[in-house]
Amino acid sequence: MIQVKELNHQFKIGKKKRETIIPVLKNINLEVSKGEIVTIVGKSGSGKSTLLNLISGYIRPTEGNIFINNQNVSELSEGDWANFRINHLGFIFQSFQLIPSMTAYQNIELPLILKGASEVARKKQTLDMLEMVGLSDYKAFYPSELSGGQQQRVSIARALIVKPPIILADEPTGSLDSENEQELLNFIQKLNQDHNITFLIITHDDQVAKIGHRTIIIKDGKIQGGRSL
């Protein structure tokens, strides 16, 4: 489902000719199969978010290739990448990234509008999704009127509405208290079991790391090893 092959990445900072090169990821090889939950752990600055940003196509690798569903995404143009992303990947961020001026309903519906779905299809799918995440009664609420856990569920519903086969999550429970964290983890496991959705999750948190069928450790930009259930 996801294959990362001999990936190296470095950032360049400073002015041209005087730039400093910061090597971040070194010879990363990684395979995630359909229906797996893989968690990635590592110290701050080890390169976890960079890896997720490369897999998401938000940054391009200095060297190496990334395949998603057998498509070499490193070769796609910006426009093709954006199209590919909306059909294959969903994202969950620590900071939810909801649009404050839109209700829960409107936030969840947005990817369907971007995808060009009809109004009838949008309404049905958005209402179904609100029910699935247990927020039917909150559809007209704005993000500021929802709890952290409810906002996170809106952001998950928005990620799921286009039924992506893969969800990439960067510290998904970082803004949640322990009760909401457990609720979200149960929900991720349910989605994985019921819908065979593949998850790649970056975390600092042991409780989150534990839900992985496999955990990968990144140290100083290299994969150090891992643990399987």
Ligand SMILES: Nc1ncnc2c1ncn2[C@@H]1O[C@H](COP(=O)(O)OP(=O)(O)OP(=O)(O)O)[C@@H](O)[C@H]1O
């Ligand atoms: N756009 C950038 N330009 C220059 N350096 C960057 C950039 N993004 C990240 N880095 C550097 O790359 C290294 C890895 O950063 P990254 O955010 O991937 O780490 P991380 O493991 O996700 O850390 P954290 O757990 O704190 O989020 C850091 O040294 C960081 O300073």
